[in-house]
Amino acid sequence: MSDNHNSAGGVPTTGHVWDDDLADYINQPPKWWMLGLTASALWVVIYWIMYPAIPIAINGTFFQGVGLPGSGKWTAIKELAEDQKVLDDVRGKWESKLKDMTPAAILADADLSEYVTRSGKVLFADNCAACHGQNGVGTEQKGAKFAVREQGLMAPRLNDDDWLYGGKVDTIYETVAGGRQGMMVAHKDSLTAQQIDDVAHYVKAMSEEGGKDKADADSAVAAGKKVFAESDCTACHGADAKGIQAMGSANLTDKIWRFDGSLEGIKQTITYGVNSGDANARVAIMPQWLKKDEQGHVVSKLDEVSIKKLAVYVYKFGGGQKEDAPAAVVAEAPAATPAAK
Amino acid sequence: MSEPVKKAPAEVGSVTGIYNEHAEWSTNLGDATIHAKRMPGRFRTLKYITESFWLIFFFGAYLRWNGKQALLLDVNNRQFHIFNLTILPQDIWMVSLLLLLLAMTLFAVTSVASRVFCGYFCFQTAWVDLFTWIEGKIEGNPNKRQKLDAAPWNADKIRRKVFKHLIWLLISLFTGISFTIWFVDAFAYWHDLVNLNLSLMEIATLIAFTLGTYLLAGFMREQACLWLCPYARIQAVMADSQTILPAYDVARGEPRGKLRNAGKTVAQQGDCIDCFQCVQVCPTGVDIRDGQQLGCITCGLCLDACDSVMDKIGRPRGLIRYASLDELEGRPVHKLYQHPRTWVYVSILLMALGGIIYGLNHLGTLTLRVEPERQPLFVRMSDGSIQNKYTFKVLNKTDNDLSVIVKTEGGIKGQQLIGSETPKLIAHGRASSFTIFVKAPEENIQKEITPIEFRVENADNPGMAAEYTTKFTAPAR
Ligand code: SF4
Numbered sequence: 001m002s003d004n005h006n007s008a009g010g011v012p013t014t015g016h017v018w019d020d021d022l023a024d025y026i027n028q029p030p031k032w033w034m035l036g037l038t039a040s041a042l043w044v045v046i047y048w049i050m051y052p053a054i055p056i057a058i059n060g061t062f063f064q065g066v067g068l069p070g071s072g073k074w075t076a077i078k079e080l081a082e083d084q085k086v087l088d089d090v091r092g093k094w095e096s097k098l099k100d101m102t103p104a105a106i107l108a109d110a111d112l113s114e115y116v117t118r119s120g121k122v123l124f125a126d127n128c129a130a131c132h133g134q135n136g137v138g139t140e141q142k143g144a145k146f147a148v149r150e151q152g153l154m155a156p157r158l159n160d161d162d163w164l165y166g167g168k169v170d171t172i173y174e175t176v177a178g179g180r181q182g183m184m185v186a187h188k189d190s191l192t193a194q195q196i197d198d199v200a201h202y203v204k205a206m207s208e209e210g211g212k213d214k215a216d217a218d219s220a221v222a223a224g225k226k227v228f229a230e231s232d233c234t235a236c237h238g239a240d241a242k243g244i245q246a247m248g249s250a251n252l253t254d255k256i257w258r259f260d261g262s263l264e265g266i267k268q269t270i271t272y273g274v275n276s277g278d279a280n281a282r283v284a285i286m287p288q289w290l291k292k293d294e295q296g297h298v299v300s301k302l303d304e305v306s307i308k309k310l311a312v313y314v315y316k317f318g319g320g321q322k323e324d325a326p327a328a329v330v331a332e333a334p335a336a337t338p339a340a341k
Numbered sequence: 342m343s344e345p346v347k348k349a350p351a352e353v354g355s356v357t358g359i360y361n362e363h364a365e366w367s368t369n370l371g372d373a374t375i376h377a378k379r380m381p382g383r384f385r386t387l388k389y390i391t392e393s394f395w396l397i398f399f400f401g402a403y404l405r406w407n408g409k410q411a412l413l414l415d416v417n418n419r420q421f422h423i424f425n426l427t428i429l430p431q432d433i434w435m436v437s438l439l440l441l442l443l444a445m446t447l448f449a450v451t452s453v454a455s456r457v458f459c460g461y462f463c464f465q466t467a468w469v470d471l472f473t474w475i476e477g478k479i480e481g482n483p484n485k486r487q488k489l490d491a492a493p494w495n496a497d498k499i500r501r502k503v504f505k506h507l508i509w510l511l512i513s514l515f516t517g518i519s520f521t522i523w524f525v526d527a528f529a530y531w532h533d534l535v536n537l538n539l540s541l542m543e544i545a546t547l548i549a550f551t552l553g554t555y556l557l558a559g560f561m562r563e564q565a566c567l568w569l570c571p572y573a574r575i576q577a578v579m580a581d582s583q584t585i586l587p588a589y590d591v592a593r594g595e596p597r598g599k600l601r602n603a604g605k606t607v608a609q610q611g612d613c614i615d616c617f618q619c620v621q622v623c624p625t626g627v628d629i630r631d632g633q634q635l636g637c638i639t640c641g642l643c644l645d646a647c648d649s650v651m652d653k654i655g656r657p658r659g660l661i662r663y664a665s666l667d668e669l670e671g672r673p674v675h676k677l678y679q680h681p682r683t684w685v686y687v688s689i690l691l692m693a694l695g696g697i698i699y700g701l702n703h704l705g706t707l708t709l710r711v712e713p714e715r716q717p718l719f720v721r722m723s724d725g726s727i728q729n730k731y732t733f734k735v736l737n738k739t740d741n742d743l744s745v746i747v748k749t750e751g752g753i754k755g756q757q758l759i760g761s762e763t764p765k766l767i768a769h770g771r772a773s774s775f776t777i778f779v780k781a782p783e784e785n786i787q788k789e790i791t792p793i794e795f796r797v798e799n800a801d802n803p804g805m806a807a808e809y810t811t812k813f814t815a816p817a818r
């Protein structure tokens with residue numbers, strides 16, 4: 001420590017005086033302290049060369065530092081790179097397999113399907129959850145914030161077993177890769193308001209307890225039944241109203257609604273259609289996630305393997321349909337929706 | 342402490358007593374090596390017996406059970422093997438209870454009879470005892486040893502010293518090996534050791550323990566107890582005036598005085614003949630006649646020494662004896678069951694023991710955890726039924742891969758289990774997870790939340806099973 005402290009009168013002060021008698025002496029810091037300070041400043045430079053603190057690119061690669069002498073040139077960034085390589089090696093084994101496999105084959109392989117579910121979760125959260133909701137729960141749009149045509153589900157729920165375009169894993173892959181566009185014409189010109197009201201009642205009755213059989217026998221909705229059979233409804237939804245997967249028309253006899261299952265919602269859909277060009281039409285567009293240029297190079301954000309992972313992941317939400325499953329209940333696909341119900 | 346001086350005992354409680362006490366306070370800093378005398382006696386024998394408990398440390402790891410090491414703390418693979426039991430990280434809470442149990446046992450014993458652990462069981466005392474025994478065999482009795490230490494270096498001294506340190510080092514090495522083999526396969530370790538093929542970690546452990554033993558038992562000795570050991574620091578708070586510990590009966594012994602007239606004490610003289618036998622046998626160099634003190638590890642060796650002297654001069658034994666402060670100061674002596682402190686320790690001890698027994702009985706071979714999906718809680722399917730998703734985590738603690746089947750108990754009428762059609766393969770020694778869906782017709786659901794029990798059982802042996810109760814969630818009704 002400096003010895004010349006408190007030598008009243010001998011040491012100059014800074015000249016400032018507080019509280020009547022409080023003044024600062026101008027004492028030199030002790031020599032050992034100054035040496036330490038200088039050494040520290042020098043050490044900063046040396047240490048920076050050993051372990052750079054800001055990324056500096058030299059010849060296109062990051063300067064990775066020289067490491068502490070005797071540490072075998074160890075630096076944290078080199079260790080990270082090595083660790084990442086190990087990780088890539090481990091993943092590489094799986095990833096290379098995925099390239100040549102169909103989603104169905106991946107799903108059948110217990111280890112592989114476990115592996116892709118892990119990365120599928122991340123991919124889904126990054127790319128799909130915005131419309132389909134976390135874990136595919138769907139995004140319900142309710143309240144004054146939304147226009148009438150936006151009320152209801154924004155994009156289909158993915159964890160039920162109702163698929164517009166089919167719930168087999170390979171079909172899910174096609175849907176994600178190629179995208180889907182829902183299509184239902186507006187009926188505001190072809191049907192009267194009364195007819196729309198009638199058919200809406202009938203359609204709603206089909207989805208309730210007892211299903212289509214009960215609705216058919218119910219005289220209260222007989223008028224709607226007639227409209228349904230005689231106008232163009234059956235062309236897309238089928239005579240049995242179960243929808244036609246090839247065109248993505250909705251199954252109207254099950255309990256699941258693509259948009260809004262309330263009477264008002266149904267009428268809205270019938271009146272203005274889906275993607276019909278009408279300003280009030282419902283919108284149902286699943287983007288095309290796989291795009292390639294002329295040379296066949298992937299130009300989209302997701303590549304084939306990622307989409308395979310997503311297909312398996314979505315399949316496993318709980319609604320996926322087995323390859324051999326009877327085509328009993330079909331309708332409603334991940335995103336995209338023609339012929340809404 | 343190595344040069345005890347005769348002093349009047351401090352007048353406890355008086356102000357002048359403080360000065361006396363201060364004058365008496367000498368600190369054993371280990372400047373002079375303590376060469377304690379070995380005398381036969383009850384406590385000496387007891388000490389030999391209790392110390393031999395450490396033979397388990399040396400040889401327990403060689404025990405085999407079903408072709409494998411019976412006791413193996415396999416830290417590398419994160420599992421402990423205790424005969425047939427395998428303790429996986431999931432059961433590690435039991436280890437904390439075990440530590441609590443050991444600590445409370447130590448506390449309870451300390452509250453009853455002071456530093457029993459130090460005097461009879463502690464590795465420090467035990468190893469020092471062994472090292473000094475060897476020293477005695479090679480360099481002779483304490484007198485000779487003191488002389489040898491002071492003597493100039495000559496061929497004989499070098500020979501004896503080198504020989505002694507060699508033996509010490511060998512014991513230390515064997516200690517290091519014996520420690521390590523609790524964590525790796527004992528026989529494989531010896532094989533690797535002989536072939537100089539140990540892993541870095543194994544070499545480091547071996548060196549650390551060999552040197553540690555050599556230094557602590559050969560050189561630090563009582564200094565470790567005095568200045569290093571945490572237990573020695575805290576043990577005093579567990580003892581009180583009801584605690585029994587080796588104590589000098591001041592009332593009977595004082596005023597002390599040299600023996601005259603062969604075998605007769607002078608009138609007005611206490612029973613202590615000031616022969617210093619108790620000090621000479623003390624491994625920590627304490628004069629117990631100064632009262633209870635930090636250095637005393639309550640080994641009881643001074644009791645033996647004093648008793649043998651009392652026998653010779655025809656006075657009753659027990660001038661130095663296990664006694665409580667209450668007894669010595671003439672207060673009523675309480676029974677053990679009237680000692681609240683002990684009760685507190687014992688009840689905590691019993692709780693920990695209960696937890697361990699519960700844990701060991703519920704280790705099982707299969708452990709099941711079922712986590713219901715939280716987002717969404719349920720899904721309405723196209724036929725109107727409600728589906729819940731469950732993530733199963735099955736831990737297989739056996740040594741073989743198992744295939745298990747999933748069953749339910751309770752839940753909802755007409756519920757359907759999806760994903761359990763084929764048995765699930767569960768690799769041994771780790772947790773596997775898979776997903777099961779339960780689909781139930783809405784009309785049968787009575788409540789928003791229905792308890793449901795899952796059971797996984799070994800496909801080949803339905804007796805081996807694990808259950809887990811969770812809930813089935815439906816829309817609010
Ligand atoms: S003081 Fe510590 S090291 Fe010494 S005997 Fe007691 S427990 Fe052992």
Ligand code: SF4
Pocket residue numbers: 587619622623624625626627628629636637638639640641642643644
């Ligand atoms: S005073 Fe007695 S009991 Fe205490 S350490 Fe020494 S010999 Fe052992």
